[in-house]
Amino acid sequence: MALPIPGKPVRGSKTGQPIMALLDLLGRSWAMGIIWHLYTGPSTFRRLQEYCESISPTTLNKRLKELKDCHLIERTLEGYALTKSGEELFELIEPLGSWAKIWAKNFK
Amino acid sequence: MALPIPGKPVRGSKTGQPIMALLDLLGRSWAMGIIWHLYTGPSTFRRLQEYCESISPTTLNKRLKELKDCHLIERTLEGYALTKSGEELFELIEPLGSWAKIWAKNFK
DNA sequence: AGTATTGCTACAAAATATGTAGTGGTATGG
């Protein structure tokens, strides 16, 4: 399980379980936030930065590279966009949106 | 959206969107791995540590506190266990497991 | 009483993220 993450292998990948590699990738700061936003359509670097509450350009750049290397996003003429694979992944995590609302009520 | 995360407010919570708070929580190191493991049944601190590839006790302890504060896990006589809420959440992320296998083939 | 295991805490070092400034590239206007 050698995912093409720049630098060292993915955290959690030693077990060889793909799910662990995926959870590691998604468990990095803003990774899921980026995917969530891109489902609304392609976006520019700047707009992603704003959407992710002013994530630093350094981190955004790194995250985008990783997601690109894992074929979840790609650059298009309109900016960054989800790949077919990325869309599939989004559709799997989409249900979290409505669940989160119910969950959040426990803290009001 | 003031989730009871020890210390500062959840990253991503400023928008007031519960999904962002949830993605932040789940986007911390090993958070989803812990949930994934606990679905197989209650577990002790030590076994969780082994399962999470020797996550440092400091981080494991912090993460367990956060997940407890957000009512996703709880301490039982048998150790740490998912709450009703935590189980619901797991069932939402469970499909990632089979998807990850297909996705991983792109890197072989 | 002695040894083992467990659930943690302490703390220094390493890795990661942030915040701000700046660079080079392309578009727009005068």
Add this chain to the structure above:
DNA sequence: CCATACCACTACATATTTTGTAGCAATACT
């Protein structure tokens, strides 16, 4: 053509998070 203005990044110092190792108090087992 030159200035101004964005945009997509890179550089780099600082802050925060995670790791790794050691150790301690509590319970269990011999």
